[in-house]
Amino acid sequence: MTAVIEVAGLHKRYRDTDALTDVSFAVEADAIYGLLGRNGAGKTTLMSILTAQNFATGGRVRVFGEDPYENPRVLSRMCFVRESQKYPDDAKPRHAFAAARLFFPNWDDDLATDLIEAFQIPVGRTIKKLSRGQLSAVGVVIGLASRAEITFFDEPYLGLDAVARQIFYDRLLQDYSLHPRTIVLSSHLIDEVANLLERVIVLDGGRVVMDEDTDAVRERAATIMGDAAAVDAFCAGHEVLHRETLGRVASVTILGALTTEDRRMLADARLEASPVSLQEFIVRSTQHAASTPAAPAQEGALR
Structure with missing residues (x-):
């Protein structure tokens, strides 16, 4: 090109x-x-x-x-x-x-x-x-x-x-x-x-x-929803962009594509995973970047 x-x-x-x-x-x-x-x-x-x-x-x-x-x-x-x-x-x-x-x-x-x-x-x-x-x-x-x-x-x-x-x-x-x-x-x-x-x-x-x-942007995040304790346990090893709770239910947007092993763990924990729209990902990412201490930027990555 x-x-x-x-x-x-x-x-x-x-x-x-x-x-x-x-x-x-x-x-x-x-x-x-x-x-x-x-x-x-x-x-x-x-x-x-x-x-x-x-x-x-x-x-x-x-x-x-x-x-x-x-x-x-x-x-x-x-x-x-x-x-x-x-x-x-x-x-x-x-x-x-x-x-x-x-x-x-x-x-x-x-x-x-x-x-x-x-x-x-x-x-x-x-x-x-x-x-x-x-x-x-x-x-x-x-x-x-x-x-x-x-x-x-x-x-x-x-x-x-x-x-x-x-x-x-x-x-x-x-x-x-x-x-x-x-x-x-x-x-x-x-x-x-x-x-x-x-x-x-x-x-x-x-x-x-x-x-x-x-x-590529659409594949960079997912939203996990279900029992708050189970959601938090699954997301412990992931970078969290956004988190919402309602009673015992949590909805967490995480950065990174889900692997086959991730999907198996989600099924075992009876958690739902859904793709993040382009708008939601950009909104969550800019919010997250604004609240995160500055770090050296890498090409193609959030900063």
Whole structure:
């Protein structure tokens, strides 16, 4: 695989606050990435730097092997759909689409028209009078119809109802299968987008705490439930990410894949084991990392 984005030791500081600290990762061509993390984790700052809309304090960024800042060869191959996108007061959706048509060399008018109809966007109304969901839909149309080689979606679902979000997910997968490109999707609705993602990069406190294939992440934890004493006895040799109790029943999320011997012991102790969703694993892992004393980081591991 070819890396289209390479980040090494990236640092961003706002006055007395570190938004990004020693961020390093690579993004491969023709894959769907999830850039995940809590509010304030640094996701939007990172995407802004990658698309040359913000400046790094330190570190190195290369997109298609080049520095993206003031580089039209790179910028014309990327699309950044951000939640806080600003438009002129008198701009209408048709103006935004016309501008995108001129800027993006791979723009597909037929796809844009189809998406405008699917999202029921009033193209003749001024953008400032659109609902939150309609404004988000304008960004989604531009992001998909641009067919840019790298497309960043920063919280694209904001304001979209469940039906509109599903339209977005379906159309994204459908067009991606026909026209592969690199898509970086930032979202809080991790369970909704989990099936779209091939790899996840998780930021927490401005640092990368996870950079793994999605399938590998799903196998890294399990939840054990049953009699509290039996659960605690089984989990004694495992790293515990989270523990809840209700009376004599306990539910414990442990780190690590279950072995054949583990499953035999669970059956003997009449305990239940269930897989952990991507969202639950990320939530539990970041909570656990925040409450655990710092230790030297290892590539591909929580830190």
